[in-house]
Amino acid sequence: MHSLAWREVSVVAGAALVLLIPSLANLIIRRQAALITALIEIRADTVAGIWTNGLAGFARSLAQDPSVKSSSLAEIRHSILSPDLTHLSNSERIGLLSDTTRLATPKLRYFALSLALPFLLHLNPYTPLLAGGAFDHMLVSAVVVVAHVATIAMIVSAAPSLCEPLSWRTTAKLGVFLCLASVLSQINLYQIGYLLTHLATAIASPSGFGPDPLTAEGVVGDIAIAFSGLQENLVDASGGFLFLLAVACSAASLRAQSVLARQQTSELGSRSSMGTWAAPSIAAGVVAFASTHDEWRSPEAWPFSLGADWFAVTRSVPWVRLCAPELASMAVLVLQIVVLRIFVNRRGHAQ
Structure with missing residues (x-):
């Protein structure tokens, strides 16, 4: 009984x-x-x-x-x-x-849950088995890419309407959120999920998934091993203290894009600046997609293979992957402004 x-x-x-x-x-x-x-x-x-x-x-x-x-x-x-x-x-x-600045930038506190829920899906015992965890990873990656794209689109399109460029405090908050989002795409909770399933099984079968009966000491050891692996995964994904450098680069590039978008509109006019948010946003999305690559869970087919090449290049500098989407969007915005300026000047000379 x-x-x-x-x-x-x-x-x-x-x-x-x-x-x-x-x-x-x-x-x-x-x-x-x-x-x-x-x-x-x-x-x-x-x-x-x-x-x-x-x-x-x-x-x-x-x-x-x-x-x-x-x-x-x-x-x-x-x-x-x-x-x-x-x-x-x-x-x-x-x-x-x-606060027009809050209107013009992503509402982070409300979006955070949309990122956390797909991440917690890793704790169940079945979806990690689907294509080696590809389903779980792609779901989190999709949310991360949307976060980067939406941030750049909102900043570039709304900056000309603001009284001044985004403050360093605002861009720092955005930088922390975006870098943390990119880190989450590199972390899996499979060890924790396996531990929970193991302990649930051990309620009926004393040994759980293992050969020997579980003891209090063994449970504590299993918990320590699971969280030790999670900590190692977190350090590898964030770059350790270099995570702060990634946040600084991301914040600086977001601030720069706010300034550049305002200058572009004042120099070239609002008509010449219409739709200029598209190319930087796409650049941020493409690089964010590549930066969320996971060498164990991402599919090998194209276009996921592009992320594998980028991961190999940045393996020793993971912090670069975290801020790369914002740096890429800033580079595209600068190039776009230069091209538009040349076009407007040539059209002015022709007239």
């Missing part, structure tokens, strides 16, 4: 790990849909502010309206974590509308 009870507990624990797949998939889809809905509502608020007495005046009116109450911690937590989000809390709406 006792053995049967433990077997049932083991089955429940194993089933919980398996159910991570549909549960996390459901949360990922619902959270993305909720985030898009909330951003559409913010866009509606922005348009309303522009068409009335300006964003600052509109935000001030909202803040002074007695029917608009201050947001509680529960409401703010709902905005950041809930898959059922439809509107940001009142305080967050007012804060965004009061």
Whole structure:
């Protein structure tokens, strides 16, 4: 009877790990849909502010309206974590509308969960077996690439509309987020997932997946080994303390692109600058895609093989991979400005 009870507990624990797949998939889809809905509502608020007495005046009116109450911690937590989000809390709406810089850059606190959920999918015991973990890795890589592309597109397209270039504080936050996102694409939680499955199995079978019965000392040792491997993976992916250098390079390139985009518009005019966000964004996306390559989990077929070549070049300098998307987009933006300037000057001489 006792053995049967433990077997049932083991089955429940194993089933919980398996159910991570549909549960996390459901949360990922619902959270993305909720985030898009909330951003559409913010866009509606922005348009309303522009068409009335300006964003600052509109935000001030909202803040002074007695029917608009201050947001509680529960409401703010709902905005950041809930898959059922439809509107940001009142305080967050007012804060965004009061700061054009926050409107013009990615909303990191709301996007973070969209990155974390695919990363946690590694803990289940089955998807790591699909094509050697390629499915898990591609899902995280797709989110990372979108983060880089969206950041560059927003900065380059919105910079001319801002009163001044992005502050170093803002670009530093963006740099930390983007570099951390790139690091996550190089980390897998398979050792932790295997450990959880091993312990769930050991509830019914004393030895778990091993030949000898588990002891308290053995469990502690297995946990230490799993987290030691995770720590080593983290250091290899981030470059250790050189991660700070990657953040600095990323922040500097984002700041430079904000300055260059403003100068481009002032010198060449808004019509000549239309659509100039596209090429830098594409460059950032391509390099981010190559930089998320994992030598154990990425497919070998093209275009994934391009990432393998880039990984081989940067194997000893992983921090370069972390900031490379922003450096590439800055290089493309500079080249684009030079080409446009030559074109505009030649057209002016011809007239």
